[in-house]
C-alpha cells in the first residue's frame with residue numbers, strides 16, 4: 001500500500017464529521033491519516049475531542065482570526081508544517097480566499113447536507129421541506145471558488161419522513177454524512193495510485209490527439225497513431241517486471257535526453273526495464289503530484305515522433 005495521504009480537517013464547531021473521519025482512519029487499510037485538526041474557532045468542541053483522541057491540533061489564536069489575510073497565511077503555514085496532502089472541510093464556516101483555493105486546487109473536499117446541485121449554501125433542510133421533497137441527502141464535493149459547486153465525488157440519499165422538521169431531518173442526514181465522508185475521502189486519497197484511474201487519465205489525454213487508437217504492447221495497455229497498423233507512441237507499464245512505478249512510457253529523443261531528465265528529476269522520470277534500451281522514457285504516474293498538463297505535452301511529443309508524415313503535414317506540425 002502506498003503511504004497514507006496526510007489529511008487536515010478544518011472545523012468551526014462540534015466536529016461530528018471530523019470524529020467520523022478520525023475513527024474511519026483507524027482501519028489498518030485506510031488510505032488516509034488525520035495529520036491535523038484546526039479551524040477558525042480555538043474553542044470549537046471538536047478540537048477538544050481531536051486532542052483527546054491524540055490527533056495533532058492547532059488552535060489559531062483569536063487576534064489572528066480577526067484579520068482574514070493573517071488568518072489564511074497562518075493556516076497555510078500550519079498546513080505546510082504538518083506536510084498536508086489533502087484538506088477536508090467539516091462544518092468549517094469560513095469562505096476560503098481565491099488564492100488559497102487556487103494553491104490547493106483539487107485537494108480540498110467538503111461535505112454539504114443536500115443532494116447537490118440542489119440547495120447550495122445554508123438552510124438546506126428547510127429548503128428540502130419547503131419544496132416537499134421526498135428525498136434529500138448529503139454530498140461530498142471538491143471545493144472551488146464557487147460556493148458548493150465543485151465536482152461531486154459522492155452522494156447519499158436520505159428519505160424525508162412525514163412529520164420531519166429541519167432538526168429531525170438534519171439528525172438523520174448527519175448519520176448518513178458520517179457514513180459517506182470517510183468512504184469518499186478514502187477513495188479520493190487512494191485515487192492517484194489506482195492503475196485504472198491513471199489509465200483513464202492517460203486515455204483521455206491521448207484521445208485528444210488525431211487518429212489515436214488502442215494497441216497493447218506485450219500485454220500492457222498502449223496507444224497508437226495512424227490506424228490499424230499504426231505505431232505505438234504511449235504504453236502504461238504497471239509495476240512492470242517488479243518496478244515500483246505505474247509508468248507512462250513515451251518516446252524520447254534518445255539515451256542522452258533520458259539520462260539528463262532522470263538525473264535532474266528522479267522522482268518523476270525513470271529508465272524502464274527492456275523498453276529504455278529502445279528510447280522509451282518512463283514517467284512515474286503513481287504519485288500525488290503528477291502534472292497532467294506536462295503528461296499531455298509528453299504524449300503530444302511522442303505522438304509526433306510516431307505519426308505518419310501525412311498527419312504531421314496535415315496539422316502543420
Ligand code: GRF
Nearest residue numbers: 014015016017091111112113
Ligand atoms: C454538517 O451538517 C455538514 O454537512 C455541514 O456542517 C455540519 C457540520 O457538522 N457542512 P459537524 O461539525 O461535522 O458535526
